[in-house]
Amino acid sequence: MIKPQIKIPATYMRGGTSKGVFFKLEDLPAAAQVAGAARDAILMRVIGSPDPYGKQIDGMGAATSSTSKTVIIANSSRAGHDVDYLFGQVSIDKAFVDWSGNCGNLSAAIGPFAVANGYIDASRIPENGVVEVRIWQANIEKTIISYVPIIHGEVQELGDFELDGVTFPAAEIKLEFLNPADDGEEGGSMFPTGNVVDTLYVPEIGDLHVTMINAGIPTIFINAEAIGYHGAELQDDINNDEKALAMFESIRAHGAIKMGLIQTLDEAKTRQHTPKVAFVSPAKSYVSSSGKAIETENIDLLVRALSMGKLHHAMMGTAAVAIGSAAAIPGTLVNLAAGGGDREMVEFGHPSGTLKVGAKAIKENGNWVIEKAIMSRSARVLMEGWVKIPPPE
Known part of the structure; x- marks a missing residue:
């Protein structure tokens, strides 16, 4: 029946x-x-x-x-x-x-x-x-x-x-993410290897300089130019390119192993949500997907991020926490793309426009700690x- x-x-x-x-x-x-x-x-x-x-x-x-x-x-x-x-x-x-x-x-x-x-x-x-x-x-x-x-x-x-x-x-709606960095659970510390920049070997590419961070959500940051991009790409530039998507998935899977999130490449197939992969570049002017002109002087850097195998149309909120956290720590690829130095706030360009996110980083016992990350949503x-x-x- x-x-x-x-x-x-x-x-x-x-x-x-x-x-x-x-x-x-x-x-x-x-x-x-x-x-x-x-x-x-x-x-x-x-x-x-x-x-x-x-x-x-x-x-x-x-x-x-x-x-x-x-x-x-x-x-x-x-x-x-x-x-x-x-x-x-x-x-x-x-x-x-x-x-x-x-x-x-x-x-x-x-x-x-x-x-x-x-x-x-x-x-x-x-x-x-x-x-x-x-x-x-x-x-x-x-x-x-x-x-x-x-x-x-x-x-x-x-x-x-x-x-x-x-x-x-x-x-x-203002949000505060308290102590958003990993504190010893899955993947270990905020920087799983203890380094703000690592070398990640990906068979299809070779060695890549990456920042791997557990803050907001586990995220792998790479320089846009290292993978042949300028950093101002929109969704269609990536999502219609099956070869590019396969490359990003390979980076994600190999990075997940190095971050201690998985043990084998096959495990990445059932863990699509994490880690994220994002590529960064210094600020430059571009036109967003809505036709809005984004000027170099109004942003600190460019960031594009992939979620569930596709370039995100804007920016995931947890990835924004990772961006703000990494930007606050000298020497990360995100911090360097933003011009380096100490900073508690960055405004970055993404495919749909811009977003401002703040994070306060301090050192405790020689390790970086993010007290909180701040951003607004609706x-x-x-x-x-x-x-x-x-x-x-």
């Missing part, structure tokens, strides 16, 4: 330059309230994966790394925090959900979701002003503080804050109600 679809309460939200399907933990089917194959299967069916056509027509995904995302929110079990935030990056054409990292863009939507859904005590919410929401990012076990604007006692979503990569303005509810999927078998 054919059974009817089941419906699950959900909210479809944009956060930064990403969007995803948000769930309260308690609203998920019982089998999906714990980690495992049943949870993954339900989330993949919601998003419409795996899809050999690469379109996710039969689901909520939109066939890009920025839109194939899921979020689970729960009351925090961590002292001093309001909510636990778990992020699942759903593969588009393969049957798996990658839980290995955070989504920095969707982090901007967590505070508003928490306020709107009753996770924050009403006594803390002003009639007009800002409420601080303390978020425990469960994937990477880090704290994020979100400053959510409030108007008439509710989340302010509309405003005049413009974010390159998002068409319409909205209210600004978020908005796109739809709320239920998603429907066939009942799990």
Whole structure:
């Protein structure tokens, strides 16, 4: 007998330059309230994966790394925090959900979701002003503080804050990523090898100078010119070039081994979300994907980053944390591309425009530590109600 679809309460939200399907933990089917194959299967069916056509027509995904995302929110079990935030990056054409990292863009939507859904005590919410929401990012076990604007006692979503990569303005949400660098968990320290610059051998290329950093999200930085680019490329320059995409994937896989994230190249196939690969170059003028002219004097450097095997249309939020962190530490490729020296803030050019990110780096016992990284994003509810999927078998 054919059974009817089941419906699950959900909210479809944009956060930064990403969007995803948000769930309260308690609203998920019982089998999906714990980690495992049943949870993954339900989330993949919601998003419409795996899809050999690469379109996710039969689901909520939109066939890009920025839109194939899921979020689970729960009351925090961590002292001093309001909510636990778990992020699942759903593969588009393969049957798996990658839980290995955070989504920095969707982090901007967590505070508003928490306020709107009753996770924050009403006594803390002003009639007009800002409420601080303390978020425990469960994937990477880090704290994020979100400053959510409030108007008439509710989340302010509309405003005049413009974010390159998002068409319409909205209210600004300030985020602080506390101690975003790896502190001895997966991959070791912030710099897994202990070096701010390493030599990475990639068979198709040879030796590459790289900065490998675990801050925000594990990221491998390379100089644009070392791989034949000028640094101002847009999506079509990379994503329509299968040879280039294969090269970047090889860099990513070999870098992941050197960072201690995987043991064999085959493991990279089921760990698409991390690490990221980004290429940097000194500031230069270019025209963004929206036609906006970006002038050399208005930026510190150029950065292009790949996510889930494709050049990102703007910049991943967690990669922006990695950029800000690396820029704050003298001698990294990011710092050198920005002109070198000490800096706590950089504005970089990406395919859709520019982004400013700050980070405070200090040395403790001879090792670099990032106290916090800061940036602004925006978020908005796109739809709320239920998603429907066939009942799990």
